[in-house]
Amino acid sequence: MTLQLFGHPFSSYTQKVLIALYADETPFEYRNVDPAFPENGAELQRISPFGLFPTLVDDDEVVLESTPIIEHLQAKHPGPNRWIPNGDEGRRARFLDRFFDLHVMTNMNVPVADRLRPEGKQDAFGVDRARKRLHVVYDWLDANLADGPWAIGEAFTLADCAAAPSLFYADWVEEIGDTRPKLSAYRARLLAHPAVARCVEEARPYRAYFPLGAPDRD
Numbered sequence: 001m002t003l004q005l006f007g008h009p010f011s012s013y014t015q016k017v018l019i020a021l022y023a024d025e026t027p028f029e030y031r032n033v034d035p036a037f038p039e040n041g042a043e044l045q046r047i048s049p050f051g052l053f054p055t056l057v058d059d060d061e062v063v064l065e066s067t068p069i070i071e072h073l074q075a076k077h078p079g080p081n082r083w084i085p086n087g088d089e090g091r092r093a094r095f096l097d098r099f100f101d102l103h104v105m106t107n108m109n110v111p112v113a114d115r116l117r118p119e120g121k122q123d124a125f126g127v128d129r130a131r132k133r134l135h136v137v138y139d140w141l142d143a144n145l146a147d148g149p150w151a152i153g154e155a156f157t158l159a160d161c162a163a164a165p166s167l168f169y170a171d172w173v174e175e176i177g178d179t180r181p182k183l184s185a186y187r188a189r190l191l192a193h194p195a196v197a198r199c200v201e202e203a204r205p206y207r208a209y210f211p212l213g214a215p216d217r218d
């Protein structure tokens, strides 16, 4: 049976998994959960506890969470890319995957989610702290990323799947700017990767969904 991916083209975590699927040219059925396709959203609510996306269905197995989904793809549907290499490289890829999700994606999402809160329920302190933390994170990445082309060096891995959407959107929230040349160049290389570029194009029609207003670039 075909793999099914429940996700949304504008969703950063969906894009993280799509990058792996596209880069490996793995066939799958895309169940877009945009309100335009209510049957996909209803099915996702049925199979996933919080209705979060991405959610992968492989025969009768439901796989939740973007990182385990990519691990599942590597184990059960391997393609040309090795998402988690062996040994030290694999440990570095796993670490950076956590770093991009927990520090870039999470802090990026605070101001975004805050804008969606009901009037009077905003958290100005939390938003300010998250914006400041993004700059600390940028400085750390600029100092600690491999010289390229990718996060751990030569291999395009799980870490890059996580990095692409998180840096894409984080830069819209707080610009990386000219003072972090290594990180800026890495973001640009990611956006030029064919699998990432495809995700960016597929998400373009949904840019009006960005709660802070999408900048006129990228």
Ligand SMILES: N[C@@H](CCC(=O)N[C@@H](CS)C(=O)NCC(=O)O)C(=O)O
Pocket (backbone or CB within 6 Å): 011, 012, 013, 014, 050, 051, 052, 053, 054, 064, 065, 066, 067
């Ligand atoms: N830790 C999860 C995060 C998934 C997640 O938060 N997805 C967002 C879209 S990017 C979502 O489902 N939002 C809908 C909601 O919160 O109801 C992963 O890695 O897959």
